[in-house]
Amino acid sequence: MTYLAKSPWIFHYDASSCNGCDIEILACLTPMYDVERFGIINTGNPKHADIFVVTGSINEANREVIQNLYNQMPDPKVVVAVGICACSGGVFRECYNVAGGIDKLIPVDVYVPGCAARPESIIDGIVTALGVLEEKRSKNIHSKVVTDHERPERHNHAQGGAQ
Amino acid sequence: MSKQITIPFGPQHPVLPEPLHLDLVLEDEKVVDVVPTIGYVHRGLEKLVEKREYTEYVYIAERICGICSFIHSQTYVQGIEQIMGLEVPERAQFLRTIWGEYSRLHSHLLWLGCFADSMGFESLFMNSWRLREHILDDLEATTGGRVIQGVCKVGGVRKDIAPEKLDEMLKGLKGLEHELHDLTNVFLHDSSVKNRLRGIGKLSSEDAYYLGAVGPTARGSGIAIDIRETGYGAFGKINFKPVVEHDGDCYARCAVRANEMFGSIDIIEQCIKKIPDGPVDMKVTGAPDGEYFSRAEQPRGEVIHYIKGNGKKNLVRHRVRTPTFTNIPPLVTLLKGCELADVPVIVLTIDPCIGCAER
DSSP, rough: OOOOSOOOEEEEEEEOOOOOHHHHHHHHTTTTTTTGTTEEEEOOOOGOOSSSEEEBBBOOOTHHHHHHHHHSSOOOOOOEEEEEHHHOOGTTSSTOOBBBBBTTOOOEEEEEEOOOHHHHHHHHHHHHHHHHHHHHHHHHHOOOOOOOOOOOOOOOOOSSSSO | OEEEEEEEEEETTTTSSSSSEEEEEEEETTEEEEEEEEOTOOOOGGGGGGGGGGGHHHHHHHOOOOHHHHHHHHHHHHHHHHHHHHHHHHHHHHHHHHHHHHHHHHHHHHHHHHHHHTTTTTTHHHHHHHHHHHHHHHHHHHHHOSSSOOOEEEESSSEEEEOHHHHHHHHHHHHHHHHHHHHHHHHHHHHHHHHHTTTOOOOHHHHHHHHHOHHHHHTTTOOOOOGGGGTTTTTSSSSOOOOOSHHHHHHHHHHHHHHHHHHHHHHHHHHHHOOSSOOOOOOOSOEEEEEEEEEEETEEEEEEEEEEEESSSSOOOEEEEOHHHHHHHHHHHHTHHHHHHHHHHHHHOOOOOOOHHHO
């Protein structure tokens, strides 16, 4: 890919990360790495976003939030799992409240390993995601609505999304 | 009385990099009650002590939080060393102190940036993070990691810093200090920042004491508690004074952190001048048998690691009490009575680190 036709907006959610990857994602947006020069903006609203960047792994409290945020994003959408915890659970994979990588819940397109993932590899992951996004756009691929069949529904007053 | 409505704040919110959920009960624009919910980042890593050896577990302890990572590992290994009665080489203690203060600098700059973002001062956010990269460059050059360092181990540290590099760091800090003065000048004297912060979110020193506030939240309300005064690491050989402000509002808490950065630079300079020669680690045999409360001052306040071993390779219990967890009751008090528009600013003044608080 030699140029970007559109400005892709990313949307970040901290699943159960230790913050290491989250602050590296923020570092990507600031003057040293500055992805905003490519038009990449970190938005707080899932309905504005093209790329869903998730750090950390799934646990009991956040699986509904992740699912809700993913379903709110418009098509075409790409999911980037940043950090080894989002890819597979990492050092916490044996913890009692960690169910594993993000791909157990929502389809993941790009995996960015590392603990914590370095800004260079995060940028590389986002650029790879742009290719996937372009492909999904040209083939008009629609993502399925994700529902969690593993667990019975329960009342949860905490809804994800922009306030 | 007007009708009450409840607004959810989080877990995903533009101003928070991390998921904290607050139910705000409002009367018109005024917050009358706050119900915090935590648990979105809970991993249950304390139970992993049963599966990992105590020397291996340093990696997990470091990953409790990616911002205060070094100080978590330091606190944990200090506890183990106390139980086993190890005399850690002095050079290692000085190196730990230097890296600990570098972590504080990077954490405070990160916080100042996020705080500027929460009040909509975008260029200040970018400038804080630009300066933070200098700190991270030094951390990476000396430890190998930007945010997770992995240099602490039971009985010392893994890496030594060459004298030439120490001199270079000293020079770098001098240059940084100059730039930090320009940056903090905006935070402390700019009229638009002052208008947003003065008199907002007041915490009296009685409330701060009885609700268990720690760190800059307590020091902003006039309570001079700083665990570094207990002299862990090399702090016993260093002169420093905790930074205290008396107003108890958002401005005071911001001023504590801004001024603490200069204190950290001073501590690092003293350490570099006084650091003795010698080994940086020692051979460790056996396993801890006993229990210990290990305390340290994180950028956010006092952290306590409770460690209990029974002479086997795996610990029996590890329990962490983090500063953000104890700062949540003061936060609830701070938010009651404030305007809805001030909520993001007030939430950020306790410097919430949910990764720590929920583990």
